[in-house]
Amino acid sequence: MALFEAHRLHKRFGRRVVLEDISLAFADGRISGIMGPNGAGKTTCFNVLTGRYAPDRGRVVLDGRDIAGKKPHEIARLGVSRSFQMMNLFDEYTARENVAMALPAMRGRGFQMARAAAGIGEIRDAADAALERVGLAGRGDAIAKALSYGERRALEIGVALAAAPRILFLDEPTSGLGTEATARLAELIRRLKGSLAMVLIEHDMRFLFELADEVSVIHWGQVIARGTPDELRRNPWVQRSNLGKLA
Numbered sequence: 001m002a003l004f005e006a007h008r009l010h011k012r013f014g015r016r017v018v019l020e021d022i023s024l025a026f027a028d029g030r031i032s033g034i035m036g037p038n039g040a041g042k043t044t045c046f047n048v049l050t051g052r053y054a055p056d057r058g059r060v061v062l063d064g065r066d067i068a069g070k071k072p073h074e075i076a077r078l079g080v081s082r083s084f085q086m087m088n089l090f091d092e093y094t095a096r097e098n099v100a101m102a103l104p105a106m107r108g109r110g111f112q113m114a115r116a117a118a119g120i121g122e123i124r125d126a127a128d129a130a131l132e133r134v135g136l137a138g139r140g141d142a143i144a145k146a147l148s149y150g151e152r153r154a155l156e157i158g159v160a161l162a163a164a165p166r167i168l169f170l171d172e173p174t175s176g177l178g179t180e181a182t183a184r185l186a187e188l189i190r191r192l193k194g195s196l197a198m199v200l201i202e203h204d205m206r207f208l209f210e211l212a213d214e215v216s217v218i219h220w221g222q223v224i225a226r227g228t229p230d231e232l233r234r235n236p237w238v239q240r241s242n243l244g245k246l247a
């Protein structure tokens, strides 16, 4: 059994069915990709997998245990982290403070407590280790809003990793990044590979196909294709779509 599995997820908003029947499996230490056109339901899928929305039907299984319907913080505590399509940092706080707030030792302590602890002892060391892991060594004292866009994206991943997840969901990590920052991000993800499972939603197919072990294509609320990057390059739907041309 894979580390994380979704079985036959169904989710609707009012009368609009967004996830029709989605099954996915993410193995430990691997990079899985999710692609598909705008509005296909990719982010909604992440929202269901990480507890923001309960599915109407279906199961979400982490390590053999059904976690569907649990609250986001409960799922996070079980080792599931995510980043958001829109950046989600505390802009006025330093990089180190942002990371410190996400450390397991700071859970439930509140911002001011985490902020005070970020400057001292083991919390400071743990926060700096998390920053180093994402290539931000030496940037701990920088205010988040003063970082470059690429550094902010790395910080977001640092925050997600600080919680010591077993699986990390990244929603369009390259969005807003230029060529150079995208290359640095690919490098970062490649370095992290093997230490946890990662799932990337991506519109940048070159980026995704270079990194992913396996890719699922979501369209009309279903997984319409799945395979290795090489298999998907030969997939007729992928070839017909703009996505295929880019890859």
Ligand SMILES: Nc1ncnc2c1ncn2[C@@H]1O[C@H](COP(=O)(O)OP(=O)(O)OP(=O)(O)O)[C@@H](O)[C@H]1O
Binding pocket: 013, 018, 036, 037, 038, 039, 040, 041, 042, 043, 044, 045, 085
């Ligand atoms: N909370 C919500 N309430 C109502 N409709 C929603 C909600 N969240 C998402 N939707 C709808 O679900 C559909 C799928 O949206 P979703 O954000 O999952 O697509 P996506 O595949 O991530 O697209 P993109 O590539 O543009 O990010 C859209 O039509 C969207 O408007």
Ligand SMILES: [Mg+2]
Binding pocket: 042, 043, 044, 085
């Ligand atoms: Mg989306």
